Amino acid sequence: MSLRIVVCVKYVPDATGDRHFAEDLTTDRDAVDGLLSELDEYAVEQALQISEASDDAEITVVTVGPEEANKDGLRKALSMGADKGVHVVDDALHGSDVMGTSLVLAKAVEHVGYDLVVCGMASTDGTMGVLPALLAERLGVPQVTLLSEVAVADGQVTGRRDGDTATERLAASLPAVVSVTDQSGEARYPSFKGIMAAKKKPVEELQLSDLGIEADLVGLGGAWTAVDSADARPARTAGTIVKDEGEGGKQLAAFLAERKFI
Amino acid sequence: MAEVLVLVDHVDGAVRKPTLELLTLARRIGDPVAVHLGAGADTAAPVLAEHGAVKVLAADAPEFADYLVVPKVDALKAAYDAVSPAAVLVASSAEGKEIAARLALRIGSGIITDAVDLEAGDNGPVATQSVFAAAFTTKSRVSQGTPVITVKPNSAPVESAPAAGTVEQLTVSFGGTATGTKVVSRTPRESTGRPDLTEAAIVVSGGRGVNGADNFHVIEALADSLGAAVGASRAAVDAGWYPHSNQVGQTGKQVSPQLYIANGISGAIQHRAGMQTSKTIVAVNKDAEAPIFDLVDYGVVGDLFQVVPQLTEEVTARKG
Numbered sequence: 001m002s003l004r005i006v007v008c009v010k011y012v013p014d015a016t017g018d019r020h021f022a023e024d025l026t027t028d029r030d031a032v033d034g035l036l037s038e039l040d041e042y043a044v045e046q047a048l049q050i051s052e053a054s055d056d057a058e059i060t061v062v063t064v065g066p067e068e069a070n071k072d073g074l075r076k077a078l079s080m081g082a083d084k085g086v087h088v089v090d091d092a093l094h095g096s097d098v099m100g101t102s103l104v105l106a107k108a109v110e111h112v113g114y115d116l117v118v119c120g121m122a123s124t125d126g127t128m129g130v131l132p133a134l135l136a137e138r139l140g141v142p143q144v145t146l147l148s149e150v151a152v153a154d155g156q157v158t159g160r161r162d163g164d165t166a167t168e169r170l171a172a173s174l175p176a177v178v179s180v181t182d183q184s185g186e187a188r189y190p191s192f193k194g195i196m197a198a199k200k201k202p203v204e205e206l207q208l209s210d211l212g213i214e215a216d217l218v219g220l221g222g223a224w225t226a227v228d229s230a231d232a233r234p235a236r237t238a239g240t241i242v243k244d245e246g247e248g249g250k251q252l253a254a255f256l257a258e259r260k261f262i
Numbered sequence: 263m264a265e266v267l268v269l270v271d272h273v274d275g276a277v278r279k280p281t282l283e284l285l286t287l288a289r290r291i292g293d294p295v296a297v298h299l300g301a302g303a304d305t306a307a308p309v310l311a312e313h314g315a316v317k318v319l320a321a322d323a324p325e326f327a328d329y330l331v332v333p334k335v336d337a338l339k340a341a342y343d344a345v346s347p348a349a350v351l352v353a354s355s356a357e358g359k360e361i362a363a364r365l366a367l368r369i370g371s372g373i374i375t376d377a378v379d380l381e382a383g384d385n386g387p388v389a390t391q392s393v394f395a396a397a398f399t400t401k402s403r404v405s406q407g408t409p410v411i412t413v414k415p416n417s418a419p420v421e422s423a424p425a426a427g428t429v430e431q432l433t434v435s436f437g438g439t440a441t442g443t444k445v446v447s448r449t450p451r452e453s454t455g456r457p458d459l460t461e462a463a464i465v466v467s468g469g470r471g472v473n474g475a476d477n478f479h480v481i482e483a484l485a486d487s488l489g490a491a492v493g494a495s496r497a498a499v500d501a502g503w504y505p506h507s508n509q510v511g512q513t514g515k516q517v518s519p520q521l522y523i524a525n526g527i528s529g530a531i532q533h534r535a536g537m538q539t540s541k542t543i544v545a546v547n548k549d550a551e552a553p554i555f556d557l558v559d560y561g562v563v564g565d566l567f568q569v570v571p572q573l574t575e576e577v578t579a580r581k582g
Contacts, residue, residue, distance in 0.1 A: 015395065015512070015531055015532075015535075016531055018397075019394040019395075019397065020394075020398075021398065025400075039513065097372065098363070098373065099366075099367065099372065099373070102367075121513070122513075124512065125394070127376070127393075127512070128359070128363075128375045128376070129356070129359055129375070130359050130360060130362070130363035130373065130375060133331065133359075133360035133363050133364050134363050134364065134367055136364075137335075137363075137364045137367050137368070138367070140439060141439075141442070142439070142442030142443040143330065143331060143332070143360070143442070143443060144330070144443050145330075145331075145360065146356055148506075158446075161330075162506065162507065163355075163356065163357065164355050164356065164357075164458075164460075165273060165450060165451055166448045166449055166450045166451055167448070167449045167451065168330075168445050168446075168447070168448050168449075169445070169446040169447040169448075170330060170443055170444065170445060170446065171443070171444045171446050172442055172443040172444065173442075176442075176443075181513070182513045183506050223372070223405070224366075224370075224371060224372025224373075224404060224405060224406035224407065225372040225373070225374055225402055225403065225404050225405055225406075226402065226403050226404075226405040227400050227401070227402045228388070228400075228401045228402065228403060229400065229401045230393075230398050230399070230400045231398065231399050231400075232397065232398055233392070233396060233397055233398060233399055233538075236543075236556070236557055236558075236559075239543075239555075239557075239558040239559040239560050239561060240559070240560050240561070241550075241555055241558070241560075241561040241562075241563065242560075242561070242562055242563070243550070243562075243563045243564065244562050244563060244564025244565065244568060244569050246568075247572075248546070248562040248564045248568065248569040248572065248573075249562075249568070249569045249570065249571070249572025249573035249574075249575070249576055250572060250573075250576050251562065252544065252546070252560065252562055252569065252573050252576075253573050253576035253577055253580065255544070255559075255560040256521070256544070256577070257580060259521075259542060259559075261464065261488070261520070261521050261542075262488070262577050262580050262581060
């Protein structure tokens with residue numbers, strides 16, 4: 001039977017751009033160009049490798065996001081080699097927090113049907129890193145997260161998790177939710193052939209009503225957290241910069257002594 | 263006074279510093295009740311009491327070590343049901359955030375992660391976060407349910423505030439999903455004898471300019487003279503010069519020490535996201551145009567192989 005892999009990806013403002021907040025204190029998506037979160041490319045890559053190692057697999061990429069998330073987010077994953085896409089797009093989603101987003105993703109993943117859900121380690125905008133755990137909690141399946149190595153065989157997913165104090169080898173039965181880190185292996189570049197093929201791959205557009213989700217459970221109004229203020233960090237006062245003329249190390253030591261570090 | 267749950271981060275009863283910082287923050291909101299899962303509660307209890315825990319809820323079971331995350335969620339939920347706290351605080355480690363998120367969902371509460379400060383407020387605790395690679399500072403609240411908040415290391419001082427710290431056994435019954443993900447083996451990371459990167463008061467980092475694994479001893483020597491942790495930029499880690507566990511940046515560790523010394527690091531956004539909230543920043547780089555110099559309190563434009571050993575020698579001499 002075919003292995004059904006679902007990769008959850010996020011369309012985010014480019015982290016190298018000058019990111020801001022909008023007036024309602026949500027992420028300003030107009031100020032900076034959006035793209036597929038870099039950390040989700042690792043998830044697509046691992047899904048492709050698992051698919052290539054299996055006899056028969058199909059990869060669906062799912063995203064929840066604005067209109068542009070299709071062209072500038074999903075298509076990248078499809079051009080890397082995923083088979084089809086699902087895009088949940090609905091005005092009511094604006095301002096959703098991680099609880100709302102995980103609810104919609106869980107319903108979308110169930111809608112597609114899955115044996116394995118693959119996520120990146122965190123988004124590059126919100127950077128919480130808890131969505132995969134929330135998805136596992138909502139779906140009631142094992143959470144096998146923050147993997148630097150992952151493999152699927154005989155209805156089991158195994159992997160390596162590098163924690164703060166130890167490295168763990170993990171194993172769980174499918175269906176399961178995994179997340180992979182940026183140590184899991186360089187993501188491939190889409191080939192020209194892949195980019196052309198992606199244009200013809202199907203992307204299903206869904207609204208909240210298609211997933212049976214009440215609009216007041218998501219969006220800014222349905223969020224379980226509230227941002228009261230967002231202030232640009234004051235620029236650091238210009239420091240002292242000296243050119244090393246042979247005494248640079250000593251000058252630096254004098255500075256550290258003045259600040260009582262030594 | 264309302265009680266505040268604090269999940270204890272420990273290794274066999276040795277309490278890690280971020281937990282003591284959580285106790286300081288918890289006391290701003292209410293009476294801290296520590297939740298100790300796994301072995302070593304008797305070792306941990308006096309330390310937790312010394313820093314303000316009025317009570318220590320303890321549970322030990324093989325499940326905590328043998329299965330990933332979920333058994334601890336079950337236990338924290340049992341503690342939540344027993345105490346009905348005003349807030350739940352957890353350290354912002356990878357595991358801590360996952361436990362906190364699943365608990366929050368189960369109790370129908372919002373979650374805030376990676377707070378760098380926490381104050382009592384009229385509508386519940388107010389968390390300060392540093393976002394968009396530390397370009398913005400936000401103040402947020404949990405608006406539904408009991409606030410579940412994870413806090414980054416070095417966000418509060420460790421304070422002595424003796425309290426009873428009475429140990430009480432916590433009864434936990436594990437749900438069906440607790441044993442879903444088996445920890446087949448666990449290999450503790452080899453100790454370097456240096457402070458933990460996220461907890462250290464001083465961090466000395468090396469980047470592309472270090473130019474090879476064999477040269478990292480120059481960075482380590484400076485770190486050791488200062489009693490500091492060693493960090494590395496993504497470029498240095500990707501090149502295989504230093505372990506990923508030492509990576510500072512968006513996809514590595516986010517550090518906020520009193521002093522950060524960046525050597526041969528240009529200061530790309532990926533790196534800045536991990537160190538920009540450091541109190542004092544110092545850099546050594548041969549490129550005067552490197553963006554890291556926009557952040558520094560003191561910078562030396564020069565060859566790190568000249569400057570850093572001279573600095574190390576000077577530090578050692580001044581300390582001797």
